[in-house]
Amino acid sequence: MLKGIPKIxxxxxxxxxxxxxxxxxxxxxxxxxxxxxxxxxxxxxxGLGGVEILNAVxxxxxxxxxxxxxxxxxxTTKGDPTPTIWEEYFKVANAKDDNLKSKNIDRYEFYExxxxxxxxxxxxxxxxxxxxxxxxxVIK
Numbered sequence: 001m002l003k004g005i006p007k008i009x010x011x012x013x014x015x016x017x018x019x020x021x022x023x024x025x026x027x028x029x030x031x032x033x034x035x036x037x038x039x040x041x042x043x044x045x046x047g048l049g050g051v052e053i054l055n056a057v058x059x060x061x062x063x064x065x066x067x068x069x070x071x072x073x074x075x076t077t078k079g080d081p082t083p084t085i086w087e088e089y090f091k092v093a094n095a096k097d098d099n100l101k102s103k104n105i106d107r108y109e110f111y112e113x114x115x116x117x118x119x120x121x122x123x124x125x126x127x128x129x130x131x132x133x134x135x136x137x138v139i140k
Contacts, residue, residue: 005060006055006056006059006060008045008048008052008053008056009056009057009060010043010045012043013043013045013057013121014060016041016043016118016119017057017060017061017136019118020061020118020119020136021136022064022136022137022138023064023066023067023135023136024117024118024135024136025113025116025117025118025133025134025135025136026057026117026118026119026120026121026133026134026136027039027113027114027117027119027120027121027131027132027133027134028050028053028054028057028121028123028131028132028133028134029114029120029121029122029123029125029131030050030123030125030126030127030128030129030130030131031122031123031124031125031126032128033114033120033122033131034111035120035122036122038111038114038115038120039114039117039119039120039122040115040117040118040119040120041118041119041120042119042120042122043119043120043121043122044122045121045122045123045124046122046123046124047124048123048124048125049123049124049125050085050089050123050125050127050130050132051085051088051089051092051125053121053123053125054089054092054093054132054134055092055096057121057134058092058093058096058097058134059096061134061136061137061139062097062099062136062137062138062139062140063093063097063099063100063101063134063135063136063137064099064135064136064137064138065099065137065138066137066138067101067135067137068101068103069101069102069103069135070099070100070101070134070135070137071093071100071101071102071103071132071133071134071135072102072103072104072105072110072113072132072133072134072135073086073089073102073103073104073105073129073131073132074104074105074106074107074110074129074131075104075105075106075107075110075129076129077106077107080128080129083127083128083129083130084127085125085127085129085130086129089130089132090102099137110131110133113133114133117133
């Protein structure tokens, strides 16, 4: 056990976050996301929701202050409503980091970014459009 580490952060996730450098990206994926298809490294977080994983991750890493965007959401398509989980994501992100720069990108651009991300965290989140890409910043 370690002090100050959220209990839901697995040893593999902790190792992965430590290995990431400034500007590396990590995907927090919902249960429908094709994590194994797009992830170079996949960390399973089955049974855990996107909000709780986001909260845990942002308690350990900062958002990139130098990037134009550091918090990417998968844009809805074909008139789908704005997911209610986004409001929860923004609430967590703003509470953990005062440098939130969000952007919505279309599904296929999101998939391309996910291919190049350092890792994908495959959660059990059931909300649709609950996928986020976070760009890690500098620890000061």
